[in-house]
Amino acid sequence: MMRRSSNPQVAVDGLIDAYLADVEIDFADVDPRERAAVLAGLREHIDDALRGLARAPSPADVERVLAELGPVASLRAAVEPSAPAGPARPTPVAIATLLLAVLSVPLVVVNAAVAAVVGLLAVTIALVALRGADAASRGLFKLAAGIGGMGLLLALLYALTLLGSSAGPVDVEPPTQVPEPTAGP
Amino acid sequence: MVLTGEAILTQMRKGVLEFCVLAHLQNRPSYGLEIASSMARHRHLFASAGTLYPLLARLRRQGWVETTWRQSPSGPPRRYYTLTPDGIASLDAFSAVWPEFRRGVQTVVEEVA
Numbered sequence: 001m002m003r004r005s006s007n008p009q010v011a012v013d014g015l016i017d018a019y020l021a022d023v024e025i026d027f028a029d030v031d032p033r034e035r036a037a038v039l040a041g042l043r044e045h046i047d048d049a050l051r052g053l054a055r056a057p058s059p060a061d062v063e064r065v066l067a068e069l070g071p072v073a074s075l076r077a078a079v080e081p082s083a084p085a086g087p088a089r090p091t092p093v094a095i096a097t098l099l100l101a102v103l104s105v106p107l108v109v110v111n112a113a114v115a116a117v118v119g120l121l122a123v124t125i126a127l128v129a130l131r132g133a134d135a136a137s138r139g140l141f142k143l144a145a146g147i148g149g150m151g152l153l154l155a156l157l158y159a160l161t162l163l164g165s166s167a168g169p170v171d172v173e174p175p176t177q178v179p180e181p182t183a184g185p
Numbered sequence: 186m187v188l189t190g191e192a193i194l195t196q197m198r199k200g201v202l203e204f205c206v207l208a209h210l211q212n213r214p215s216y217g218l219e220i221a222s223s224m225a226r227h228r229h230l231f232a233s234a235g236t237l238y239p240l241l242a243r244l245r246r247q248g249w250v251e252t253t254w255r256q257s258p259s260g261p262p263r264r265y266y267t268l269t270p271d272g273i274a275s276l277d278a279f280s281a282v283w284p285e286f287r288r289g290v291q292t293v294v295e296e297v298a
Binding site for chain 2: 027031034037038040041042044045047048049051052068069070071072074075076077
């Protein structure tokens with residue numbers, strides 16, 4: 001709740017401005033024209049309701065009108081599609097992709113080639129599925145892309161290290177001199 | 186998880202409130218506070234007046250309503266919402282299927298109960 005000013009008009013304006021500012025923040029990701037229409041509609045509603053009092057509105061009048069409009073957080077319910085009941089859960093595909101990505105990391109020490117393929121697969125699935133994913137799955141896909149990418153990178157580094165060590169100079173033991181057989185008597 | 190009555194109403198309102206607003210506008214063009222006051226007479230239909238404005242903005246974006254400005258007898262001009270031909274057609278389509286839908290729900294619920 002806002003702290004009331006000693007000047008009623010300032011308090012009235014402050015309450016309305018604070019409510020509309022909260023709506024603006026809550027609708028920040030909505031199309032700007034639609035957001036402007038919502039704010040204009042709310043402003044007209046408040047002005048109309050207060051004008052109907054036929055006297056200078058008090059802060060209590062404004063609070064009543066704002067209460068009728070409802071909590072700012074509830075306004076989005078009218079524009080958002082129906083949410084499934086209960087908390088959103090990530091899809092099985094998102095979970096499987098994350099597991100695949102996590103698997104790619106320890107696989108590096110077992111078989112770098114397999115780890116690279118698994119990591120690449122996880123990154124590809126995560127990036128493709130990320131577009132149409134809901135909020136709950138999106139986080140998992142991002143995580144899978146990050147871990148899968150790390151697995152892929154580690155596998156490549158491991159393979160390069162192995163290649164580097166096998167292509168280096170080979171220690172060759174100096175030939176041992178075999179003493180010539182001495183002629184017998 | 187158990188749904189509360191309010192949670193069920195919230196879900197159902199999303200499907201029907203827009204058609205109730207269209208039905209209200211079928212009679213005559215109307216402004217925000219007037220629509221809100223009309224809907225607020227039905228408590229189960231309309232939880233808070235603020236949800237009307239995102240709804241009206243969406244109906245406008247869909248081309249189901251349009252707005253005009255009219256002089257108010259007490260104060261600045263008001264924004265009036267009017268049904269478009271698409272809005273009228275959508276309301277007709279809703280009105281055609283709603284009675285059967287309502288009867289079906291009622292029958293099933295009564296049979297189970």
